[in-house]
Amino acid sequence: MNEDSKIILHILYENSVKPSDFIYCYRKNSMDMKKTLNYYSASVNTKKNLFNLPQPVPCGGIENILKILEAVNSDAVNISEESYPTLLKEIFFPPPVLFYKGTKILEDNLCIAIVGTRKSTVYGRDAARYFAKQLSMLGITIVSGLATGIDFHAHKASINEKGSSIGVLGCGIDVIYPAENKDLYYDLSVRGSIVTEFFPKTPPIKNNFPARNRIISGLCAGVLVIEAPEKSGALITCDFAVNQNREVFAVPGSIFSPEIKGNHKLIKSGAKLVAHPDDILEEIWSFYSILKATANSGTTEAAPAKIKNCQQLPFIQQNLQEKPGSSNNFLNTLNILDKLDVRGKAVYDLLGCKPLSLEEVVANTGFNIADVLKIISVLEFNNLICEKNLNQFVRIC
Amino acid sequence: MFFKLDSFALTGIEAINISVEVHLSNGLPSFTIVGLPDKAVNESRQRVRAAILNSGYVFPMKRIIINLAPADIKKEGVLYDLPIAVALLIVSGQVKNLDGEIIRQSGFIGELSLDGKINPVRGIISMAEKSAELKKTYFFIPEDNIGQAIVINNIGIVSCRNLASVVDIVSSNDLLSKETIFSGQTAYSVTPESTDLFKQAKNKNEGKNNGSLSHGDAAAAPVDNEASEIENDFSDIKGQLKARRAMEIAAAGMHNVMLIGPPGSGKTMLAKRILSIMADLSKEESIEVTKIYSLYKKYSSGLIIKRPFVNPHNTITQACLIGGGNIPRPGEISLAHRGILFLDEFSQYPKSHVESLRLPLENKEVIISRNNLFYKFPCSFMFIVALNPCSCGYHGDEKKKCRCTDNEIRRYWKSISGPTIDRIDMRINVPRLQEDEFAEIAIKTESSCQIKKRVVACHEIQKNRFKTADYPTERAVRYNSEAGIKLINQWMLENGEIVRLIPKIVSKYNLSARAVSSLIKVSRTISDMENSKNISTASFLEALNYRVNFEYE
Numbered sequence: 001m002n003e004d005s006k007i008i009l010h011i012l013y014e015n016s017v018k019p020s021d022f023i024y025c026y027r028k029n030s031m032d033m034k035k036t037l038n039y040y041s042a043s044v045n046t047k048k049n050l051f052n053l054p055q056p057v058p059c060g061g062i063e064n065i066l067k068i069l070e071a072v073n074s075d076a077v078n079i080s081e082e083s084y085p086t087l088l089k090e091i092f093f094p095p096p097v098l099f100y101k102g103t104k105i106l107e108d109n110l111c112i113a114i115v116g117t118r119k120s121t122v123y124g125r126d127a128a129r130y131f132a133k134q135l136s137m138l139g140i141t142i143v144s145g146l147a148t149g150i151d152f153h154a155h156k157a158s159i160n161e162k163g164s165s166i167g168v169l170g171c172g173i174d175v176i177y178p179a180e181n182k183d184l185y186y187d188l189s190v191r192g193s194i195v196t197e198f199f200p201k202t203p204p205i206k207n208n209f210p211a212r213n214r215i216i217s218g219l220c221a222g223v224l225v226i227e228a229p230e231k232s233g234a235l236i237t238c239d240f241a242v243n244q245n246r247e248v249f250a251v252p253g254s255i256f257s258p259e260i261k262g263n264h265k266l267i268k269s270g271a272k273l274v275a276h277p278d279d280i281l282e283e284i285w286s287f288y289s290i291l292k293a294t295a296n297s298g299t300t301e302a303a304p305a306k307i308k309n310c311q312q313l314p315f316i317q318q319n320l321q322e323k324p325g326s327s328n329n330f331l332n333t334l335n336i337l338d339k340l341d342v343r344g345k346a347v348y349d350l351l352g353c354k355p356l357s358l359e360e361v362v363a364n365t366g367f368n369i370a371d372v373l374k375i376i377s378v379l380e381f382n383n384l385i386c387e388k389n390l391n392q393f394v395r396i397c
Numbered sequence: 398m399f400f401k402l403d404s405f406a407l408t409g410i411e412a413i414n415i416s417v418e419v420h421l422s423n424g425l426p427s428f429t430i431v432g433l434p435d436k437a438v439n440e441s442r443q444r445v446r447a448a449i450l451n452s453g454y455v456f457p458m459k460r461i462i463i464n465l466a467p468a469d470i471k472k473e474g475v476l477y478d479l480p481i482a483v484a485l486l487i488v489s490g491q492v493k494n495l496d497g498e499i500i501r502q503s504g505f506i507g508e509l510s511l512d513g514k515i516n517p518v519r520g521i522i523s524m525a526e527k528s529a530e531l532k533k534t535y536f537f538i539p540e541d542n543i544g545q546a547i548v549i550n551n552i553g554i555v556s557c558r559n560l561a562s563v564v565d566i567v568s569s570n571d572l573l574s575k576e577t578i579f580s581g582q583t584a585y586s587v588t589p590e591s592t593d594l595f596k597q598a599k600n601k602n603e604g605k606n607n608g609s610l611s612h613g614d615a616a617a618a619p620v621d622n623e624a625s626e627i628e629n630d631f632s633d634i635k636g637q638l639k640a641r642r643a644m645e646i647a648a649a650g651m652h653n654v655m656l657i658g659p660p661g662s663g664k665t666m667l668a669k670r671i672l673s674i675m676a677d678l679s680k681e682e683s684i685e686v687t688k689i690y691s692l693y694k695k696y697s698s699g700l701i702i703k704r705p706f707v708n709p710h711n712t713i714t715q716a717c718l719i720g721g722g723n724i725p726r727p728g729e730i731s732l733a734h735r736g737i738l739f740l741d742e743f744s745q746y747p748k749s750h751v752e753s754l755r756l757p758l759e760n761k762e763v764i765i766s767r768n769n770l771f772y773k774f775p776c777s778f779m780f781i782v783a784l785n786p787c788s789c790g791y792h793g794d795e796k797k798k799c800r801c802t803d804n805e806i807r808r809y810w811k812s813i814s815g816p817t818i819d820r821i822d823m824r825i826n827v828p829r830l831q832e833d834e835f836a837e838i839a840i841k842t843e844s845s846c847q848i849k850k851r852v853v854a855c856h857e858i859q860k861n862r863f864k865t866a867d868y869p870t871e872r873a874v875r876y877n878s879e880a881g882i883k884l885i886n887q888w889m890l891e892n893g894e895i896v897r898l899i900p901k902i903v904s905k906y907n908l909s910a911r912a913v914s915s916l917i918k919v920s921r922t923i924s925d926m927e928n929s930k931n932i933s934t935a936s937f938l939e940a941l942n943y944r945v946n947f948e949y950e
Contacts (some may be wrong), residue, residue: 120802121802122798122799123798149802152803357828359636369638369639369642370642370923374935381901381902381938389795389828390658392795
């Protein structure tokens with residue numbers, strides 16, 4: 001944390017300046033942090049609180065904040081810094097200081113938010129995992145709210161992939177909420193990132209969450225809604241996304257299930273229906289390239305409109321090349337396949353994308369069940385197949 | 398005037414020696430029993446009086462005091478009618494030519510009917526064993542109890558029809574000659590030849606089909622002939638190849654099984670059929686089981702040959718499940734000793750019940766303490782539970798959609814005791830049948846008797862292995878599932894490939910130490926079924942199927 005951040009924290013916390021006022025002032029001073037800070041240090045005594053706000057959080061003094069941040073191994077970044085997320089700087093009201101744990105947030109990678117209800121169904125869970133995994137494999141960072149349900153699955157699926165994941169909290173950085181996500185919290189702080197605008201020790205109260213949602217959408221190029229009932233926090237995130245000029249994507253579902261009504265509402269009002277990760281890539285590529293172009297102000301790179309074949313996207317190609325496992329994985333698979341005996345190969349060849357039950361495998365190969373189970377174990381252990389449904393297997397590699 | 402007889406009391410399934418002491422004195426006629434008798438013992442005064450009179454003897458009109466020593470143990474039941482009556486007759490001088498030697502070397506047990514007939518009592522097998530242990534020569538028991546008592550070696554069982562016949566026997570030296578006098582009525586044998594009589598008892602059992610417990614045939618009979626008699630046969634089950642295979646392995650090694658599947662997929666059907674592929678009880682096991690069952694009067698005659706299958710409803714009380722009561726009785730888990738405890742709809746059982754199963758599952762016995770006494774009930778059972786994967790029942794099903802939210806599923810599994818589940822070696826998914834499986838053309842299924850042959854052979858292999866084990870604790874092991882950590886390590890180290898595989902598998906599937914030992918135990922059983930000396934890698938890989946697929950996609 002640099003000195004500026006400390007001063008900002010002091011201004012916000014000790015003098016109870018509203019963060020939105022601070023941002024307003026910062027922008028009025030043409031994004032010059034020195035000027036802003038000078039303004040506040042000069043007027044801090046004269047500027048009286050109009051609304052006599054209560055002390056925002058019970059963390060007891062700026063010194064204490066720094067101590068807590070150190071204790072939970074986290075840090076803060078302010079809006080004037082280079083490493084502050086570029087996209088977030090541009091929203092209507094960005095947080096002046098962003099607390100974070102895990103350095104993924106500083107990399108300024110391309111982000112997609114995956115949001116949805118806490119009461120997710122199996123369909124929602126599968127969809128969240130699918131999209132999180134596919135997008136992460138391309139090196140995209142998945143942003144979500146570290147809640148239960150869709151958020152949990154999106155984080156969980158992405159954290160094992162290259163793109164990793166960012167969780168945005170609606171409470172202080174040292175508060176783990178909900179408690180059942182403890183493991184995920186620690187995973188994210190090591191392999192991804194956890195961010196929040198709230199001071200340490202802020203409890204997860206209701207009003208914090210819509211505010212958090214604007215950061216989720218603000219960090220990202222687009223918001224993917226997996227599963228949202230008619231009244232859902234995910235829809236608030238989408239509202240923010242629209243206001244912040246972000247893309248909104250929605251996964252379709254059954255017209256009869258109430259958990260997905262919000263998605264259909266979104267699609268009706270113009271959100272893009274997403275049935276494949278390519279649908280997302282098509283849209284955000286243009287967004288991303290324009291962004292890059294404006295960021296590197298000198299180079300006026302022409303943004304290609306829409307590219308059908310996503311494999312040609314430069315950043316994806318780049319990521320594919322960088323990805324250490326990707327090419328090796330393929331070789332690994334070949335190696336394992338070479339080592340398999342005739343029976344193993346026969347079972348492997350039989351399995352495809354359509355889930356096959358053990359009974360069908362037995363009927364088609366003519367092996368006895370004990371042998372089939374052994375082969376299945378070997379294949380599953382080597383990540384060639386996985387279990388889908390009960391006792392049904394599909395090939396994954 | 399004083400006289401003393403030996404009798405027995407039950408503490409749990411163990412018997413202890415009780416002296417029935419009689420003292421006759423002059424004074425106002427009265428009849429008192431002391432030594433903590435319960436209501437049934439106290440009422441024996443009326444039965445004894447009537448039985449003595451109706452057998453043609455005279456009831457002594459004196460001041461009678463009966464003491465049941467040791468006097469600080471509660472006496473229950475109707476066991477002491479016969480010893481009290483005999484002691485009274487002896488002390489009042491109504492037994493001519495009394496043979497003191499026989500009396501000293503004998504124990505007496507029996508409930509008297511008012512006409513002098515002797516009715517059967519509970520727990521005869523434990524008491525017969527105890528009297529053999531005390532080096533008694535004769536044990537006088539009710540005629541109807543002969544089927545159970547006769548399997549105990551080194552004790553002469555005298556089965557008595559009525560009070561008069563007991564008096565006749567104790568009034569003479571020549572006990573053996575009495576056999577001819579009461580021809581047919583007295584099955585007297587000084588040294589029962591064990592196997593023959595065990596077979597006799599078995600044959601006797603065949604005649605008296607006793608509910609679910611002893612239907613079917615003796616193990617000696619050829620297995621094939623049994624096929625048609627089995628009501629629940631494995632050939633009834635269509636599809637479910639994995640579950641079938643798993644049940645066979647479970648039966649072969651007595652592994653605990655958890656069946657997870659949507660409603661109507663056949664979990665209960667599978668569980669009910671496991672009995673049909675398991676070997677009958679061996680002699681020792683049969684005695685152990687009968688000891689427990691004979692605490693209930695319903696099973697007072699005959700040995701139990703078939704393995705018990707206990708299937709309590711989930712509204713059962715804890716005392717009834719584990720054992721307990723004012724005077725402790727074995728619970729359902731002890732009634733499932735050497736057999737199967739099947740908890741259907743496992744998720745519906747109260748959590749406290751399930752948690753209380755943890756120790757019995759580990760220790761294979763329940764100890765209940767009451768009034769300075771410890772009641773030990775063995776409960777070495779095979780534990781089968783069946784449950785749905787979630788509260789709507791269709792989680793993971795291919796066609797029918799699960800209506801549960803993530804939270805509901807998590808809550809559902811949270812309500813099921815983790816440590817108890819961890820003690821279950823095999824977890825098997827039982828999916829619903831697919832359309833074509835109802836017709837079942839492609840795959841031929843085996844009948845129970847074919848599977849049973851393999852299971853019995855596997856039991857035999859295990860018995861031989863544990864007989865020659867190095868440590869006495871290991872020699873007590875009967876099945877692979879009971880193996881301790883020493884054996885498991887030994888098995889594991891026999892195959893270097895498995896040692897190399899284990900770290901990888903543990904990290905991929907996130908297994909606990911107990912899960913790994915379960916894996917090894919199950920793979921040991923599979924190897925036994927293939928008759929291989931060491932655990933084969935293939936069997937280890939197969940065992941992996943019955944362990945890890947817990948949180949399916």
